[in-house]
Amino acid sequence: MDGVDRAKKPMSVRIVMSVVVLMLISRALLLFTGYVGMNLFSEFSVRPTYQQDAPGSVSEWTMKLPEKLDSTRKLELEDFIKFDTYSYLKIAEHGYDQVKMDEPHTAANWVFFPLYPLLIYLSGIIIRLDPSIVGMILSNLFLLGALFYVYAIALQRGFSRSQAGSVLLLILIYPSSLYYSVPYTESLFLLLSAASIYYSGNKQYGLAFLAASLSTVTRVPGFVNLAFVLGTICLDEGLHWTRRYLKYALYSMLSLVPMGLYLLHMKSITGDWLAPFHEQSLHWFRYTTAPFTNYVGFLKNPYFSTPDGWDNGLIAFTVSTAVFVIFIAYLLTSGKKLLRDRKELLFYIYGVLLIVIPFSSQPLFLVSVVRYMMVSLPFYMYLMSLSAKHDNVRLLYLMFFIILNVITTIGYFNGYYFVI
Template identity: 65%
Template sequence: MGAEKRLTPKILLSIALLIVISRALMLFTGYVGMNLFGHFATKTEYEATAPGSYTQWMQKLPYGLEETDVMNLYDFVKYDTFSYLKIATQGYDQVRMDEPHTAANWVFFPLYPLLIFLFGKIFWFDPALIGIILSNLFLLVSLVYVYLICLQRGLSERQANAVLFLLLLYPSSLYFSVPYTESLFLMLSAAAIYHACNKQYALAFIAASLSTVTRVPGFINLAFVMGTILLDEGFRFNRRYWKWLLYSVLSLIPMGLYLLHMKNITGDFLAPFHEQSLNWFRYTTVPFKNFIGFLKNPYFSTPDGWDNGVIAFVVSTAVFVVYIAYFLVHFKTMFKDLRQLLFYGYGAMMIIIPFSSQPLFLVSVVRYMMVCIPLYIYIVSLADKRENVLRFYQLLFVFVNVIITIAYFNGYFFVI
């Protein structure tokens, strides 16, 4: 029975319900955290207690529910969200690259803000609300595709559900539901993987092509699709390859149009990439230099507060352990089946890239790794006869996710 036939309405409802429950718990965590802990720019207040009390001072907290801070739409709008919404409503910054300028929004790729703009023309909602709705819809489609990928790869339905559960527990998974590109990129990545492995190459190229104008690692999706075609069709050139070559060329059009637009407004064809190092403190570097730097000089926080070294190091190490352990257990199988090796390499690149853009600190690596689909599949596979492995990662993800969720809604920078 094919994967498509096993995707029943009951399973779709189950996936949707899983998202609703996880997002509701996320909102509950954020609401309690907003009222129980101090915000980034607000010092925790204490007040003197009544005579005869056990303690002299007590933290000042809301007494009645009506006194608590209730979430509003713009509690979900943080950090990069402002740039995406500005692009959606006002377009890219109109300044030349060779002119003095502050950090320009050219580094944010266009597909996600373009979708907010287009849906805004139809529904007339607040752009931030449109972004939230789209992100959660993309998350739903993403989980459907990931579920199908699990079935494609021989996992049971129980294991496929465990993969989805892990994905929603991952630290910083709240970014799947706020106006960020994570859920859109995950959806396009999963679609590219699924359709490529199903020999639906045209659909795979479309998804991979669109992912290139969503986030930088989109080119890895294109490489995966091309690699899959080579393994499926063989390395001897035939007439069918002309069609795949045409698809490959056409898949470069979205990025080409984006870069031509950058050339038009900035005078620099590669403005998004040059601006990264010029004003956004992103520098292409030797992979894992920041991780090794942490081992040599451990830190809790950076001077500007944009990174918590301990959290980033713990989560990164947990991810590395999975990837190394899976290779040690399955390397013989992977080298006998090059498709398995391609999938492993694809996931490895999704991990390596986040550790190649900042030489000093581990800023953002936790969030960047959340779209690595093989990671979740490998955790569940390794835990097939080692249930404690799965429990460890579930508990680790939950504990860190709670911290990051509370910090996000309270405005702490390190969650970026």
């Protein structure tokens, strides 16, 4: 039985429960990390409290820590709601900022695509909880759904069940994986990307187009999912004309509807069809630039932190390099396979594009690139393939990811800007 046939078989209850338990354990450990980190280390924007030690002590002053367990600071809802979550929740509750593009204005929330906040709004009608709680519930449900699709994709690619489970583990311990569980779009985009890939592999093109089209109004790189689906159809069906292409052409046109509706809404509010993209450079410090300008810039002028604290260059550069190494290594070791198998080449290009885009929107610093790269599914698949016979490679990445995931999780709960 080949990988595609195995992936089509319904998952057993045992596998489903294993995925659920793996996810729950990973989320619980992140919460524990955040809780301990909040009580051991100081917040980024709050002055810590110091106490004077007794004469003869090693230090004259030390930071005051909780002495009893019941005096520690507990995780509260506000600890999860940071940075871009405010914008998504504002859109869910009040819609987009009502101001014209050519009028003087501060940073508008048009740059945040509508599907995620719309789902929070619609779900809130049913669940009737605080929108931030609704957002976290949705994010974790999207993550769980994404893991099932990723598991099936791994089986499609010929991985064993054990290897497919390892792919899920890599996703869950990736530095900044906390963003899969807070009100951000990462888990929704991962779900729609995985669905696009899975249904394309099964030749269920209608569902693949649906997932890809929804991803275009989730995050900017959604068009890459759409291109992947179109590319898969061309490779599966060939370039000779068949009646089926009429159906695929209809799917293609319908897949543009979500983005068309979003831009139409932007036109009605701002007077500018492309307001989300123009606003990026106008007020959000995102500028289209040559790919990897910021990465090369780090090599020329290494930095630990930016003056405003929004980026830790060392962490971002190290994680970026670790991701690049896997793509380069796979190209070097499987170059002939990529040339022979056009679908594999398409998958590789798909993964590369999801890496290139984050490095094409900021010419100076590496801010946010760690989080942006986390949804490139080929990276995890290639890491698993390359380490299948080299356990030390996988162990290296596992340890590296776990250590940095602890650091970024503590940074998030303590309000450090570099983890955005």
